[in-house]
Amino acid sequence: MNYEERLKNVTVLGAAGKMGSGILLLTAVEMADISLKPENRTKTYVLNAMDVSHEGLAGLLKYLKVQVLKIAEKKTVLLRKIYADRTDLIENKDIIDQYVFDVINIVRPVTKLEATYDSNLIFEAVSENKDLKVKLLSQIDSNNPNDPWYFTNTSSVPINVVEKEAGLEGRILGFHFYNPPAIQKLVELIVTDKTKKEVVEFAKTYAKNLRKIIVPSNDFAGFIGNGHFMRDALHAITEAEALAKDMPFVEAVYMVNKVAQEFLVRPMGIFQLIDYVGIDVVQFIMKVMNPFVKDEELHSSLLDKMIELGVKGGQKSNGSQKDGFLKYEKGQPVAIFDPDKKEYIPISEFKDKCDKKLGPIPEPKLSWKSIIRRPDKDVLLKDFFKTMKTMKTFGAELAVKYGKRSNEIGKKLVADNVANNENDVNTVMLTGFFHAYGPVNTFFD
């Protein structure tokens, strides 16, 4: 079975979810492009969008229509060539509409697992629950005569555990997209000791056709991305809790968040990132990872407390940010949650006091937005952090400590053999988290 044959019948499990919908979109487009080749025109391509939620699947089709339209509008020059023999399609609009139809026409929204029994390839993007994953995959595998291949999008469960428990020997690998899959360039590729070579070859071709950057990660819970993020988040939480002994909790959160974003020149503050991913998701990933890590405890009672109080973060179905540690108006943080008072305190009430305590940002000021596309950003950052190290302000000291911790986490991922080298760690943080620099650097030495 070659690459194109493998893609004749595919299933995405959890297709209506945040990650599943993106994976479904990219796969549908890839399959449609194959189906439109002259030699494939008579063949039928099937992409099962499997999800338990009818509402979710209805929303998925709306999402697909909007996204495929955007994709078609961007590649109309090429599409005119693909449809050159269709004399009935003349204007760009005719061609774009046809392409949108041809992509969506491949997708079969389904809610019953039976539909997956004909597939050659299964993408798994259900919730981060090992037992659920094992149950679904083993049920499919015992009913599907094709010996299908399984690509799991798990960000935390070790692949070999799923492989073993579901009895998928050699036919599974981790193919971890970053959120949102349609935009983020990074895919972490995780193989087990048994994963067959041809499965890996296929995964590489598929990633290349989707224009994704692959970073191999070894099969340790959390892999590289969450391996860094979870520990980085725990550092921030620990720092904030320590500061909160001498000041109100909301002020501590504000300062650590600001240090991460403005002093460390990141795309967003750390508590904002936790909210973006979802406090519940972060809690859950730590819980999944924790049994697999030895000399440390990946757990935060603060996260537990937030969840107990019903403060979860995450995104609404329209993509806007739900309130978490921070409260958002038009995407901008405006208040911070006080778990004792159980209410949000406006940032404006303590901003000036906290900014004064943190002290100024090193001059010349850098922001993530101003440097992210600059080819000379490493030089600028080096000077920026050099100046920071000479400053004895509260903010500068917090930032340097934070930068060092991030560096340490990055190096530990290599030492623990999660990542093959420091460069892979940096690539994950640069492309999956949009950082302006990798955690393994010499800026804070």
Next chain:
Amino acid sequence: MIKLRKKVYMTAGYNTISLGTGRREFHPKKPRPGIEHYIKEAGQGTLNQIGGAKNVDEGAIGNFMAPRFNRQGNLPGFIPMIDEELQWKPCTSTEGACGSGALALMSGIKSVLAETADVVLTVGVEVQNTMKAIYVADVLAGAGWYQKRKNGHAYFFPGQFSDRAGAYYEKYGMEYTRKGFCRWFVNAIENARLCPTAQEYENKVADLEALYNKMKPNGKAFVDNLTVFDCSKVSDAASAIAIVSEEGLKRIGIPKEEAVEIVGWGQIERNVTYDPPDLTELTAIKKAAKAALESANITIHDLATIETHDCFSIAGILATEAFGFAEPGKGAQFVADGNTARDGKIPMNTTGGLIGWGHPTGGTGVHQAVTIWEQLTDKAGKAQIEIPKDRPYGMTVNMGGDDVTVVAIIYKRG
């Protein structure tokens, strides 16, 4: 051409801003004014200078594709909307693709010559940002022959002119040609920065030459031989001007010095179902300019300034050859040497032209007339160039389609 039996003037020009990418007011996701707004603003802008609508005998409006961009036909009916006193007066609309504006001017000129009107309010308008560029390309492709659309480029007109650029590269060299294109682009933006209504008025790029040269033509993303800097943008705008007789000037109380006299024109039509006879020549433009100059009994050396139809940089280069300023193949050099810059031998497109000011397709012909009127009557503000006493003439050249519907008009300081 028969000698004009009557003097015809233009005066009281008005331009709205050219709205589109580049203007601070433009946001693709926010609602924008409709076509009615532009017609009204431009029309009233002219009426305010000529003593009001009571002085107007007739209206003419040039527009290309409102039926598709705005789902609106019957544009003559929008002229009475400009002012209550225009109600019940004769109005007409003209369509000749991007040459629609000049056809409206010709309609007004001919009404005055026919002595059926002494004051004609002439408007040109297009509102195109109602759709994304990829669909705008479909609509504008209507300026070509629909039978050829299927085999044309996704960006149909950029594709047509990319073929012209490619033919020119092949004959005379790509690097050489693009030096001319680059200068044409730089001139357009620099001139637009002097004109507050221009789409590129707020363009603040310090090194335009570097910007232009950084981007190379890429046929996979756009067309083979041009980049976006070689193209005019998608624009929403309207312009208006009054076309009047001597009697009309008295009626509206404007002295001849504040008007321009129409002393000649050339109006040419090329068969739209034919391919251009020579990709490296704008044949219809050549014929129109020649006819215009002859009818005015002047030569190109009497012209102080020209507004030419640079929908693409290659059209600007080829125009310099079609007018006779440069031999075939030497137009790129002529432009690269600065001859068409505002301080050059023959300043062209002094408020930015189609690439710099903007290209509201059906409105462009009228906008060109307004710019020449401003320059010859010393009303161009910061964009004002010096008009030598011995060269009191200006010319507009408006083109519809790929060198198909062309009007060249010669203006003289009143």
